[in-house]
Amino acid sequence: MNYEPKPINTDRVVLPPEVENLVEKLARNTHEIWSKTRLDQGWTWGPERDDAGKRHPCITPYENLSEAERDVDRNTAAGVLKTILALGYKIEPARETDNPQGES
Structure with a gap:
């Protein structure tokens, strides 16, 4: 198979501060x-990735991830x-009446 990915070019797109x-x-x-997907598939946390045993060190709260792992996300x-x-x-913040969870 000769596959050549062609993502949309975003090199010139700068995220405005409110979107950043x-x-x-x-x-x-x-x-x-x-x-959640991994857990639903039967994976659990493990100190090293083990595909056969369905264990992965990144099945942990986000704040426990290394900076490099958070950078991936x-x-x-x-x-x-x-x-x-x-x-x-356009990406615009929701008006208070449009935002039932209270997040901005």
Whole structure:
């Protein structure tokens, strides 16, 4: 198979400060989704990755991850936000009446 990925070019996209603030929240949620998926598949925490035994050291709260591991999630989150903007969409904070969870 000769596959050549062609992601949307986001090199010139700069996240505005109000969107930049979302990166950490999305990174944390990305990790939570990944962890829940793994746990649902029968994986557990382990000091070393063991695919056969379904153990992984990153099945842990986000704040327990190394900075390098958190950067993986941050880069994913920033990439998604930049792609949304590159596609011409706007990201705006919710008005208080639109935000039932009270997050901004």
